[in-house]
Each structure stands twice: as structure tokens, then as C-alpha cells.
Amino acid sequence: MEHADCIFCQIVSGKSPAEFLLRASGLVVFKDIRPLAPVHLLIVPEKHIRSINDLTPEDHDLLARMVFTGKDMARLMGTHETGYNLLYNVEWGGGQRVFHLHMHLLGGWKETRGEHAPR
Numbered sequence: 680m681e682h683a684d685c686i687f688c689q690i691v692s693g694k695s696p697a698e699f700l701l702r703a704s705g706l707v708v709f710k711d712i713r714p715l716a717p718v719h720l721l722i723v724p725e726k727h728i729r730s731i732n733d734l735t736p737e738d739h740d741l742l743a744r745m746v747f748t749g750k751d752m753a754r755l756m757g758t759h760e761t762g763y764n765l766l767y768n769v770e771w772g773g774g775q776r777v778f779h780l781h782m783h784l785l786g787g788w789k790e791t792r793g794e795h796a797p798r
């Protein structure tokens with residue numbers, strides 16, 4: 680169900696612009712508007728789910744598709760071998776600011792020893 684006041688629902692439905700890279704299998708991929716890495720994409724379900732906390736067993740395949748899509752996009756963007764992060768921020772204290780489930784793909788750095796990994 681689309682949420683009228685949700686920016687990612689608006690992007691999914693084409694009411695707000697985004698730089699799309701993919702739309703497939705109930706997911707969209709677009710560029711983050713404020714990139715924190717040379718490659719910063721968002722993998723987003725078309726379906727509105729607030730956060731990881733709201734996943735149900737029905738979403739099992741969706742979540743698997745998100746991770747596989749992250750892997751495929753990392754290869755497409757050329758950061759498959761040098762490395763990358765697939766990241767979920769969960770709720771306010773976990774850094775989530777857009778409350779429509781999304782997975783960040785961050786990568787494209789020159790270094791290969793994990794200097795950028797969250798710890």
C-alpha cells in the first residue's frame with residue numbers, strides 16, 4: 680500500500696524523481712541523493728514496509744532478493760571485487776531517517792582493506 684507522505688513511495692510511483700538503475704521483482708534501485716561513497720545506491724521494495732522491525736515471514740523472499748540485487752548491482756558498478764557494504768539502518772536510534780525499508784549499497788573506494796567499514 681502506497682503511503683502518500685512517504686518519499687520512497689512517491690519515487691516508486693514516479694511522483695518524485697530519482698536516478699533509477701533498475702526496476703525488477705518488486706524492487707527498485709536508485710542513486711542516493713546525498714552519496715556517502717563513490718557508489719551509493721538504495722535497494723528499495725516497491726511495497727511500503729516501515730523498517731526491518733516490520734518484516735513478517737511473508738517478506739522472506741523479498742529480503743533475499745534485496746541482498747542478491749545488492750550483490751548484482753555491486754558487480755554492475757564495478758565494486759564487486761574491491762568490496763562494499765550492504766547496510767540497513769533500523770529505526771531512529773539506528774540512523775534510519777526514511778521510514779520505508781531500504782538497503783544501502785556503499786562502495787567504489789580505492790582502498791581495499793575495509794577502512795570505511797562501520798565499526
Ligand code: AMP
Nearest residue numbers: 686697710711712713768774775776777
Ligand atoms: P536512512 O538514514 O537509512 O533512512 O537513509 C535514507 C537515505 O535516503 C539517505 O542516505 C538519504 O540521502 C536518501 N534520500 C532521502 N531522500 C532521497 C531522495 N529523494 N532521493 C534519493 N535518496 C534520498
Ligand code: ZN
Nearest residue numbers: 685688727779
Ligand atoms: Zn513508502
